[in-house]
Amino acid sequence: xxxxxxxxxxxxxxxxxxxxxxxxxxxxxxxxxxxxxxxxxxxxxxxxxxxxxxxxxxxxxxxxxxxxxxxxxxxxxxxxxxxxxxxxxxxxxxxxxxxxxxxxxxxxxxxxxxxxxxxxxxxxxxxxxxxxxxxxxxxxxxxxxxxxxxxxxxxxxxxxxxxxxxxxxxxxxxxxxxxxxxxxxxxxxxxxxxxxxxxxxxxxxxxxxxxxxxxxxxxxxxxxxxxxxxxxxxxxxxxxxxxxxxxxxxxxxxxxxxxxxxxxxxxxxxxxxxxxxxxxxxxxxxxxxxxxxxxxxxxxxxxxxxxxxxxxxxxxxxxxxxxxxxxxxxxxxxxxxxxxxxxxxxxxxxxxxxxxxxxxxxxxxxxxxxxxxxxxxxxxxxxxxxxxxxxxxxxxxxxxxxxxxxxxxxxxxxxxxxxxxxxxxxxxxxxxxxxxxxxxxxxxxxxxxxxxxxxxxxxxxxxxxxxxxxxxxxxxxxxxxxxxxxxxxxxxxxxxxxxxxxxxxxxxxxxxxxxxxxxxxxxxxxxxxxxxxxxxxxxxxxxxxxxxxxxxxxxxxxxxxxxxxxxxxxxxxxxxxxxxxxxxxxxxxxxxxxxxxxxxxxxxxxxxxxxxxxxxxxxxxxxxxxxxxxxxxxxxxxxxxxxxxxxxxxxxxxxxxxxxxxxxxxxxxxxxxxxxxxxxxxxxxxxxxxxxxxxxxxxxxxxxxxxxxxxxxxxxxxxxxxxxxxxxxxxxxxxxxxxxxxxxxxxxxxxxxxxxxxxxxxxxxxxxxxxxxxxxxxxx
Numbered sequence: 001x002x003x004x005x006x007x008x009x010x011x012x013x014x015x016x017x018x019x020x021x022x023x024x025x026x027x028x029x030x031x032x033x034x035x036x037x038x039x040x041x042x043x044x045x046x047x048x049x050x051x052x053x054x055x056x057x058x059x060x061x062x063x064x065x066x067x068x069x070x071x072x073x074x075x076x077x078x079x080x081x082x083x084x085x086x087x088x089x090x091x092x093x094x095x096x097x098x099x100x101x102x103x104x105x106x107x108x109x110x111x112x113x114x115x116x117x118x119x120x121x122x123x124x125x126x127x128x129x130x131x132x133x134x135x136x137x138x139x140x141x142x143x144x145x146x147x148x149x150x151x152x153x154x155x156x157x158x159x160x161x162x163x164x165x166x167x168x169x170x171x172x173x174x175x176x177x178x179x180x181x182x183x184x185x186x187x188x189x190x191x192x193x194x195x196x197x198x199x200x201x202x203x204x205x206x207x208x209x210x211x212x213x214x215x216x217x218x219x220x221x222x223x224x225x226x227x228x229x230x231x232x233x234x235x236x237x238x239x240x241x242x243x244x245x246x247x248x249x250x251x252x253x254x255x256x257x258x259x260x261x262x263x264x265x266x267x268x269x270x271x272x273x274x275x276x277x278x279x280x281x282x283x284x285x286x287x288x289x290x291x292x293x294x295x296x297x298x299x300x301x302x303x304x305x306x307x308x309x310x311x312x313x314x315x316x317x318x319x320x321x322x323x324x325x326x327x328x329x330x331x332x333x334x335x336x337x338x339x340x341x342x343x344x345x346x347x348x349x350x351x352x353x354x355x356x357x358x359x360x361x362x363x364x365x366x367x368x369x370x371x372x373x374x375x376x377x378x379x380x381x382x383x384x385x386x387x388x389x390x391x392x393x394x395x396x397x398x399x400x401x402x403x404x405x406x407x408x409x410x411x412x413x414x415x416x417x418x419x420x421x422x423x424x425x426x427x428x429x430x431x432x433x434x435x436x437x438x439x440x441x442x443x444x445x446x447x448x449x450x451x452x453x454x455x456x457x458x459x460x461x462x463x464x465x466x467x468x469x470x471x472x473x474x475x476x477x478x479x480x481x482x483x484x485x486x487x488x489x490x491x492x493x494x495x496x497x498x499x500x501x502x503x504x505x506x507x508x509x510x511x512x513x514x515x516x517x518x519x520x521x522x523x524x525x526x527x528x529x530x531x532x533x534x535x536x537x538x539x540x541x542x543x544x545x546x547x548x549x550x551x552x553x554x555x556x557x558x559x560x561x562x563x564x565x566x567x568x569x570x571x572x573x574x575x576x577x578x579x580x581x582x583x584x585x586x587x588x589x590x591x592x593x594x595x596x597x598x599x600x601x602x603x604x605x606x607x608x609x610x611x612x613x614x615x616x617x618x619x620x621x622x623x624x625x626x627x628x629x630x631x632x633x634x635x636x637x638x639x640x641x642x643x644x645x646x647x648x649x650x651x652x653x654x655x656x657x658x659x660x661x662x663x664x665x666x667x668x669x670x671x672x673x674x675x676x677x678x679x680x681x682x683x684x685x686x687x688x689x690x691x692x693x694x695x696x697x698x699x700x701x702x703x704x705x706x707x708x709x710x711x712x713x714x715x716x717x718x719x720x721x722x723x724x725x726x727x728x729x730x731x732x733x734x735x736x737x738x739x740x741x742x743x744x745x746x747x748x749x750x751x752x753x754x755x756x757x758x759x760x761x762x763x764x765x766x767x768x769x770x771x772x773x774x775x776x777x778x779x780x
Contacts, residue, residue: 026059029099037088038081062103066731069104073097074615079691080657105738114732115432115766121159121419121726124149126491130451130484131416135371136183136407137344139236139297146171153728154719155495157446160727164417176411182236182296183345184404189235189336197229198244198330219330220518222568223554224311224319226304227328228518236296236343237336240289243303244330247322248284249274249310256310258288258328261302267292269306274326284322285329293339302568303328312566349407354399361389361399365406373415374452375438376462385409419446421767428769435765437461444759447724448479450487467765476759480535480752489531492723496611496716499527499588508597512671514559522556523588523672525570530586533572538752541716541744542709545582545612546702549574559587561674578699579674584608584665585698587672594670601662608661612705614715617658660687664701713749714741717758724758736761 034053041048051068055061062069075081076097082088123131125142132140147168152158181187197219219229233239243258253274260268270288305311311319311327318324351367352360365385369377388409389402410416421439425431435443441461445453453461457475460466466475479485494500502524507515529551534543552573557565560580565573575581583589593607594600610616666685669675676683687701688694695701705712717740722729729737740757747753758764 024095024099026062026099026103029095030059031057033088033092033096037086040086059103062100062107066104066107069100073100078615078657079689105735108732108735108738111732111735112430113432113735113762114730115763115768116725116727116730116733117423117767117770118421118725118727119159120414120421121157122162122164122417123419124156124162126487127157127446127450130449130487132179134451134454134484135348135368136179137348138179138183139295140175140179140182141297142175144298145175151495153722155492155723157450157491157723157726158728172412172417176408179411180404180407183349183407184400185343185346186401186404189237189338192335192337194332194334195231196330196332197231199227199328220516221328222302222304222518223566224314224316224325224327225308226302226568227331228300228302228568229331230298231301231333232298233294233296233333233336235336236294236339238339239292239294239333239335239337241292242287242289242332242334243270243328244332245272245286245288245326246284246329247324247326248276249324249326251275253310253326256308256326257306259302259304259306260290260292261304262294262299264300264302272305272326284326293341294333294335295344301331303331304568349403354403361403362386364403365389368407369410371452371455371458372410373413374419374442374458423767423769426769430768432766432768434467435767437464437466440466440765443724443764444476444479447759448476448488448755449482449484450491451484472760473756476756480755485535486528486532488535489528492720493527493531495723496719497527497583497589498592498607498611499524501592502588505591506596507591507594507671511597512669514673515671518555519559519587519671522553522559522570523586523591525553526551526556527583527586527588529570530583534751535755538750540749541713541751541754542706542749543582544716545584545706545709545712547582550580550586556587559671559673579667581699582702584612584702584705585668587668590665590668590672591670597670599662599666599668599670601659601666602655603662604665605655605658605660605662608705609658611719612715613708613711614718615711656690660689661701663687664695665698667698709749710741710745713744713754717741717744717754720754721758721761721763725763733763736763 034056039053042051042053044052044054051072056065072081076093082093125146125148128142128146129140132138132142147165149156150161150163152161156162199219199221219227221227241260243260245258255271255273258270258272259266260270268290270290272288273286276284305328311325314325320327349368350364352363354361354364362382366377366382369381369385373381385406388405389399392402392405393399414420419442421435423431424433438458438461441453441457445451445457457466457479460471460475465471502520509515530547533539533549533551534541534547539547549572551570552560552562552565553568553570554566555568557563557573562573562575562580565571579585589607590604593604595603606617664685664687666678666683667674667676685698685701686694686696689704693704693707695704714737717737718729721733721737721740740754740761743757744750744754
């Protein structure tokens with residue numbers, strides 16, 4: 001035995017050959033490295049970065065200091081620690097990271113599965129708006145009528161922050177009365193009024209793509225063939241719509257087709273004569289008129305010539321010359337008038353004629369309550385609602401007014417305003433149970449649609465079939481293919497990528513005169529359509545970083561310097577260069593991660609760490625010196641000023657990585673245009689990360705980030721799981737995230753696979769009771 005032991009000591013390779021790799025120990029693999037390379041700074045006296053490693057001498061620290069170890073691993077993987085100059089063997093660091101990671105995973109696997117729990121969730125403003133739309137076919141803008149929702153964990157659907165104030169309750173009461181009356185159509189229409197919008201030429205700038213005078217909300221000319229205006233329809237009904245057309249073409253000109261769009265949906269086409277017509281104020285002008293059935297709400301209307309080849313061959317000067325061309329100039333709305341067709345909301349509500357008797361009334365109310373409460377309703381609940389119908393009858397009102405009262409009562413019920421999930425053992429956190437079919441249906445619909453379950457999903461839940469794997473997967477597939485899944489792009493992506501913030505950013509008009517509502521809208525649309533494409537086509541999530549396509553209209557293509565895209569309609573465009581591609585090339589993302597006057601490598605670097613790599617830096621200390629704004633681009637480049645800033649050792653630990661990532665995006669200005677100069681100085685978009693990886697420009701930066709695809713996948717998993725659950729992730733969720741990541745990686749990182757793995761996961765389909773004490777939490 002002594003001989004064997006001697007051989008093993010003298011020849012470790014022989015030991016590996018005979019017995020395999022010896023088991024690693026905490027003392028040898030971890031403590032030795034900490035003592036050699038870390039303890040000189042992270043001790044009780046210095047505690048650099050707020051970390052004292054004095055209690056990390058044994059393997060028990062993996063349990064007792066779990067959060068600190070997660071941060072240590074993050075710093076080591078990124079190469080941020082140990083700092084330059086500290087003697088360290090790279091292989092030793094890799095061994096430490098591997099050992100600690102595997103031990104933490106082993107501890108997680110040994111824990112009892114815990115799905116967590118979510119408190120009763122109030123519908124946020126988006127969910128309220130969409131639920132009213134799908135329940136009653138009424139357009140109600142909760143964002144215009146209710147106070148703003150609080151956000152937590154980066155999202156506004158987190159249960160714990162969605163409180164109910166007395167002011168909000170008053171708003172709910174008023175909204176219920178308003179919505180019920182509109183749904184039943186019991187309010188008489190007001191006297192018809194006319195609202196018009198027109199466009200003209202700005203003689204000072206000779207420009208045609210600016211807001212123009214006319215109407216209460218000026219129209220915006222998008223190009224010589226298209227005119228757009230924002231208009232609010234106060235009352236659903238029929239409206240007389242007139243399109244004003246300026247100019248004329250020669251005697252031989254052929255008619256053109258005029259399209260009328262509402263919210264980018266073509267509503268009607270009309271043939272328009274373009275030959276010389278009558279003159280108004282010495283300029284040729286004509287009108288075409290039609291009747292449109294318009295829903296209540298804020299809408300974007302556009303009129304434009306479809307496939308108009310003539311204007312494409314004209315100069316801009318000729319295109320707006322009324323003696324040489326005919327082009328849209330204005331639009332007007334007169335109404336409302338009573339519609340000749342049944343109101344959509346009444347069709348949705350009155351599934352039979354209530355005049356036929358009480359049986360129909362009960363059927364109507366019961367069906368409404370089932371859909372509003374998103375579950376089966378009891379006889380007692382229906383009887384309570386029918387009491388409002390009887391109350392109306394006793395006051396001499398008709399049965400339809402009674403149904404209207406019942407709808408008001410439903411809309412202020414906690415069963416409507418809250419998503420309530422019940423625990424069989426609410427005070428026992430050790431009891432895990434599956435959600436009911438109805439609870440699971442609501443989780444699915446509010447995750448994928450930000451709205452209530454539809455009849456098919458409710459039907460599957462009512463039949464007790466939703467938990468059957470084949471039925472469940474089929475429903476998820478169907479829901480992802482439904483247009484309502486666009487809410488994932490609007491609500492999840494809008495908050496994850498922070499593009500919702502475009503509504504509040506105000507770039508300096510002196511430095512960025514191109515900025516305007518049409519460009520802002522185009523930016524938002526590009527990112528929304530891009531997200532939808534990756535979801536609907538089940539593309540790899542890596543394309544969030546380096547896709548070779550995007551969605552553009554003429555306005556945004558001009559902003560990007562991409563030729564060959566004409567007209568206001570968005571279309572898929574294959575990218576010929578590496579200047580764009582992926583979300584970090586989207587002007588929406590680049591604008592929200594900039595200052596109003598200039599770019600910010602810190603904000604953009606932090607954006608990448610937060611939203612791409614899932615490793616947010618700590619908050620900045622309060623005494624950080626401000627940048628000299630006046631000198632940026634004049635006496636010194638932004639890079640030169642930032643490098644001075646990073647010379648401070650207390651700043652360098654975070655900024656060495658953060659700023660490098662931000663510099664990689666410096667070829668984009670503060671509204672996302674490509675540039676090679678920053679004022680008087682050439683743009684230097686190169687960077688070197690603490691890990692040693694270097695890059696030059698956005699394309700190479702995206703390559704570096706794609707090399708970290710597992711980190712990006714984990715970040716996206718955590719963000720999407722947080723949004724889907726409506727709560728922040730806890731330590732016990734780490735194993736779920738790890739399992740989802742493993743399965744998504746096996747699928748080739750397909751986006752749809754990520755959605756499926758989240759909705760199949762333990763925390764999405766299960767819950768537990770509430771922990772009563774800190775000891776109970778610790779035991780888990």
